[in-house]
Amino acid sequence: MFRHALLATAALVVAGAAPQGQVWAQTAPRLSVTIYNDNLALVQDQRDINLAAGRQKLEFKDVSAAIRPETVSLSAPGLSVVEQNFDYDLLTPDKLMEKAVGQQVKIVRTNPGDGKETTETATVLAANEGVVLKIGDRIEVLRDDGVPTRVIFDKVPETLRARPTLSVTVEADKAGPAPATLSYLTTGLSWKADYVAMFDEAKGALDLQGWITLGNQSGTAFVDAETQLVAGRVNTLANGGYQQPNRAMQQAGTESSDRERIADYYLYPLPHRTTIAANQNKQVGFLSAQGVAARKVYEIREGWFASQAEPKAATVAIQFSNAKLAGLGDQLPAGVMRVYMRDKAGDPKFIGENAVGHTPAGSELSIRTGDAFDVTSQATLVSDTKVSKTRSRYEMKYLVRNARPQPVTVELRQGGLWRDGAVKAESLASRRIDARTLGWSVPVPANGETTLTFTVETGW
Template sequence: MNVRLNLMTGAAALVLLAGAPVAAQEAQDGSGGPDAVSLTIYNQNIALVEDTRSLTVPAGRSRREFPGVSASIRPETVGLSGRGLSVVEQNFDYDLLTPDKLMQSAVGDEIGIVRTNPGSGAQETQRATVLAANQGVVLRVGDHIEVLRDDGVPTRVIFDEVPENLRPRPTLSVTLDAEGAGQRDVTLTYLTTGLQWKADYVARFNERAGRLDLTGWITLTNQSGVTFTNADTRVVAGDVSLINNNSPYGRGYPQPPRPAVRGNGTEQGGAQGLADVYIYPLPEPVTVANNQTKQVGLIDVADVPASKRYLFEADSFTTETDPRAAEVAVIFSNDRASGVGTQLPAGVARVYVNDETGEPRFIGEDQVAHTPAGSDIVITTGQAFDVTVQPRVVSSQAAPKPAYYRWRTRFEMEYAVRNARSEAVVVEVRQHGLGRDTRLEDQSIEGVVQDANTIVWRVPVPANGETVLTAAVVTGG
């Protein structure tokens, strides 16, 4: 049985006017889409789809179509489970039915051309052979060649049938072997690209009160080629290993760098831990349309203890000719005592403070790493032009060293820490560039050797004032 489709030419493309059912298939049609679907979305442009459908299958072998799967499916990852079922063969058809594809499939075949006289409304039907359908449609009509174009005369194109290789939407067909006939639930699982998520945070910081309100959002982006309706959705914080040749970023391309994990977490948070990654279930099912971006709430807490930090870091023992601005950051803990108490996935955190009129003002943003519960979160917002540090090497001289040292030096350092603000501040000064067995001497403010490469001093500076930190550092290598 033939199927007739009517198409009308437009200024730039053929536009579908009236459709008809797809030509009869050997396979039995499945449902129009999943009865239930769940998504597990990873950071790496990949997602796990679990698609459940209730089907009635005959005993023995039969071919079943599953329309509505992702157009970006990785067919080699498809799995199917169902009581008494085994898979013999599977095919993924992703050549979609469009006006252009329909015309391209008709090259070499005859179609019907129906033209309508704009004045009288009379219609004329001709048969034509499609010679080409590249950047336009070339036809043989009778004994002449004609280009199908929009010349103001309404034109319809009639196709005798729909090619079997064209589908109205991506379709997976599976040959099943069933132990017995009857209705049963079948679950498809597969990996697909085109689904991504990211986390974004907004912190409203009250410096005087030493508190902030934190809101977090999960942003879902769907470019998989299919809409997922009422999907139970989870997002995964942490990266899983992917083989480069099967990378969603392209065959042969390396994986992108993985975000670091910040802090030494000491608490178990609300996310579900699985194989060293954390899974965040979204609070309710979501519908994510194809080519849609959707935001879903992740966290919303108020009155979290927070503080501002001024930080200066020197990579080596040098004299600066000009003072350098200190780095400004907002710090809080995501432990239970603060009211947060959960793992926070990596994302961009934006900080706002209220001005004198009470209006929120954006002061900066920072990339936050995956942070276990019980860790400190540091959001760097910029540099403080009114809080500066100027280091100076007062002297450096060789120090006595054991025979197994190549060098050992005693640096006498001076750090002029200035504050042009109307309130006192504390500036954290970090000196790097250390060697082995570092020793501090003659400090005006007591510091600590934080690790093998870092000394830390906390320098209080009065309002509109200056504090000069002096210290001798003996280090070697």
């Protein structure tokens, strides 16, 4: 711990400089970055380089610190790659001291009383959890004891870099300038969509604003880059596991939009070149729609036939379609949708948020914003009868109550049906939502209640 405290305050002086390889020529780069949803980006850097004939070493500084070296590709006319190395051991006080183990350094201490400096030559014995030095015949632990101290090194080790550096050994047919393209995949760059929805319940409409949020945790800034985003899940070995379902999408759409595609993904190019700074989140608008038809609904979802000891609050959701006829007509990349409503004074108030998966145009969406305060349901299993070895009959009763001064309709979903499940009796007409789910639209009067009863038979 002494080492960390000291090196954070002491000045480190390097007498020499690290050897330099050939670098990019000083021409304006043509940098493009293609960012995918799953913590992945393709970087393509086009520049003119000055080549010597024969074998030589090129160094590319400021590549991503999270580069995937196995994906690097360097191409130029008359150029062949012999070997490439990615040096990510960055120059820090700790690393510099670690590399000096077994070597001599100079320790310069300043007397706080008279300002006189004392210089001693020391051999670094260890730099693990503190720096251990041999000075003459004594062993000393370098520590932060309030005495101003500098450590002077002869040079920077060749393996330490001030910035992440890709070094490539190449063979060139001839000397002279040549246009070259360096491309690689990197992690640490990602993007998602963020949506702001202003819902007007009285008008049955919402205004929707879409933002692209870029995140850069790659350790490197990408300056003045042509940037485009890919919406969709590109298969990689890193993301080959379970994919979270898109629970906001109630029904998939069948419409197309005018957005550019590549393979089965949509492209979202940013309109202007942009700088994506390291450790930065950047937002860019990409969608704006007003007056999209929408409605508020109350939902009750049950997965099995069982009684409830206490009433259960209904879920509140805002339902709308991103179809053209509904006023939107665009696919929605995965992200988070935040919903607001205006209070009596006209000020917007946040009422909830929900994740949205990649959603094709023309889909039906249900954005769940929270639980209702005044709308509840309580289930009672009236009877559970074994009809045969593989079939059972369930008689259910739902008491739905509404403490609001306006009537509401509650969308009740009952899961638990198996093969050959059938409704035998019901107080309200049901509809089949999917193979295992029944649905009822239950009208409940203002400050009142409605009882729904039904009997189903199901088997396996």
